[in-house]
Amino acid sequence: MTSVPQTQRKLRLPRLPVPVIIAAVLIIAVMVTLAVPRLTGSADPLQGGTPITVTRETLIAGINATGRIEPRQEAALSFTIPGRVAEVLVAEGDRVAAGTPLIRLDNREAMAQVASARAALAQAEADLKQLQEGATPEEIAQARAQVEAARGALVQISGSVTEADIAAARARVDEARARLNALQGAPNNDQLTAARSALTEAQAALERQRSALSAAKLDAERQVFERANRLRDAQTAFAAARDNLARVEADGKDPLTGAPLSDAGKRTYADAFAQAERALADAELALNQARIAYETARQNEITGLAEAEARVATAQANLDALLNPNPDRIAAARAALAQAEADLARLLGEQRQGALAAQRANLAAAEANLARLTADPRATDLARAQARVAQAQAQLDLAQIRLDDTTLTAPFDGVVARINVAPGEQVAQGPVLTLIDVSRFKVTVTVDEVDVVRVAPGQDVEVLIDALGPPPQIGRVQRIAPQATNERNVTAYEVELEVAPGDRPLRSGMTASATIITAKRENALSVPVQAVREENGMTVVDVVVNNNGRTTLVTQPVETGIRTGDRIEIINGLNEGQQVLLPGAQ
Structure with missing residues (x-):
């Protein structure tokens, strides 16, 4: 059988339109463009940022505030007394030292008052010296001779007998007599008891007498001291009243204020002097009476004690005689009594007593005259003279103060800022000259309550004077006000800064921008503030890493320190020379 070959059919694809093909090609090209850089590693990881190198520098953190330059010290000076300006000794802008005369008033009247007061002091001192020097040697020698003559005559008359x-x-x-009576007769118990009782009573009486007489004498002595003090007060008041009256009579002016006095005012000072004179006389009389009372009390003490002691001795002798009687002792007692009576009779002759009294009076007069010449001046006279010297010295001091007050002097080193008077003008109260201390300046700034806790006296300050420009002046924080101010619901505190002018022409009133340095780091690592961020509760930066030509970013945790302006300190996490990413504008 013959087979007939059959023809095989081919599959045909449909033809696509040209526009579709072109669109597909463009899509594939875009995908390749996006994919190839990521596969090859050539994409830009900086994403528009800038690498910044980590460096070391000095970081200064501070608080900024503004204020005005003011002198450290300023004084508006004025005179304490009115007067006419005689000289202006300085000009505005002059530098003066402390104590330099600045302005002088007409001081002729003040100088005359000083001269008058000095003369019055010299006169008072001369009077006091004359009173203190007392009598001449010749007068004292003559008085001593009179005392010796009177004493010799008294001794001759009295035979060396005294009241004692x-x-x-x-x-x-x-x-x-008591001893003899006690020896005669035998004692019995009643006599012994009576003798012992008499002795005890005499001893007790002696102690009572001693206590009472001593107390009386002490009281009299206290009265003397009190009245002497009153006398001194009266003397001081008298001296002041007398001197005031003398000044009133001399120039007709009030000695206290210097104002002219009317006739009534003059009579007031005259009446005050008369009253002070009467008070002084009364005080002197009272003191003399107190002295007489004291002398009487002292004599009473001597006499009373002697009598009491004699009674004790008699009581003791009576008791001894009762306890130890014998004939020999009785005979001796009779002889002793006779001898004692004869001695007493010899001392008590009437004619002799009259002569003794007269001669004692002569001796007393001579001794009083010598005491007056040789003793210190009377307390009253000396007190008055000393009071006059003290008052004259006080008047001189007051006149000198008034003279000194006619010259205005600089209380501190400074610069004359303003003069408000000219020669010939009359000044009373009010500033006549302004003095400023420009050895250092101060700037008062206001710091809010949040920042003031970081400010302390002694901190360094950089003060930039707007009119002068850089560099800033260096100063220190001097004082922080304890009381806050509140303006527009903002609580703040005034901080006073002190600045040395150096060689720059600082002027009071210039505007100043101050930076109070709260922290300072030398040679510190730092990066821009924008390079630091917070991520997942940590502070981090992006570190730029170059590896074999490939640039990548590594997130690095860091520990930061102080921040100043646009820089921040890196304490830990970075090294000098590394680079971090500074993000670009979004």
Whole structure:
């Protein structure tokens, strides 16, 4: 059988339109363009950012505030007394030292008052010296000779007998009589008891007498001191009243204010002087009476104690005689009594007593005259003279103060900022000159309550003077106000800064921008603030890494420190020379 070959049919694809083919080619080209860079690693990982190198530098953190330059110290000076300006000794802008005369008033009247006061002091001192020097040597020698003559005559008349001798003689008579009476007769118990009681009572009486007389004497002595003090007060008041009256009579002016006095005012000072004079006389009389009372009390003490002691001795002798009687002792007692009575009679002759009294008076007069010449001046006279010297010295001091007050002097080193008077003008109250201290300046700035906790006295400050430009002046924080201010609901504190002018022409009133340095890091690693971000609770930067020509970004955690302006300190996590990514603008 013959097979007939059959023709095989071919499959035909449909022909696509040209636009479809072109679109497919474009899509494939875009896909290849996007895929090839990622496969080859040639895509830009910086994504428009800029690599920044980590460097070391000095970082300064601070608080910024503004203020005005002011002098450290400023004083508006004025005179304490009115007057006419005689000289202006400085000009505005002059530098002066402390104590430099600035302006002088007409001081002729003040100088005359000083001269008058100095003369019055010299006169008062001369009067006091004359009072203190007392009598001449010749007068004192003559008075001493009179005392010696009177004393010799008294000794000759009295035979060296004194009142104490007479008192002792009487005591011996009483003692001898008591001893004899006690020796005669035998004692019994009643006598012994009575004698012992008498002795005890005499001893007790002696102690009472001693206490009472001593108290009386002390009271009298206290009265003397009190009245002496009153006398001194009266002397001071008298001296002041007398000097005031003398000044009133001399120039008709009030000694206290210097104002002219009317006739009534003059009579007031005259009446005050008369009253002070009467008070002084009363005080002197009271003191003399107190002295007489004290002398009486002292004599009473001596006499009273002597009598009490004699009674004790008699009581003791009576008791001894009762306890130890014998004939020999009785005979001796009679002899002793006779001798004592004879001695007393010899001392008590009437004619002799009259002569003794007269001569004692002569001696007393001579001794009083010598005491007056040789003793210090009377307390009253000396007190008055000393008061006059003290008052004259006070008047001189006051006049000198008034003279000094006619010259205005600089209280501190500074510059004359303003002068408000000219020669010939009359000044009263009010500033005449302004002085400023420009050795250092101060700037007062306001810091809010959030920042003020980081400010402390002693911190360094950089102060940029707007009118002068860089470099800034270096200063320090001097003071932080303890009380806050509140303006527009903002709580803030005034901080005073002090700045040294150096060699720059600082002027009061210039505007200043201050930076209070709160922290400073030397040689610190830092990066731009924009390179740091927070991610998942950590502070990180993107580190730029180049490896075999391929650039990648590595997220690196870092520890940051202080921030100043656009830089931030890196404490840990980076090394110098590394690069971090500074993102570009979004």
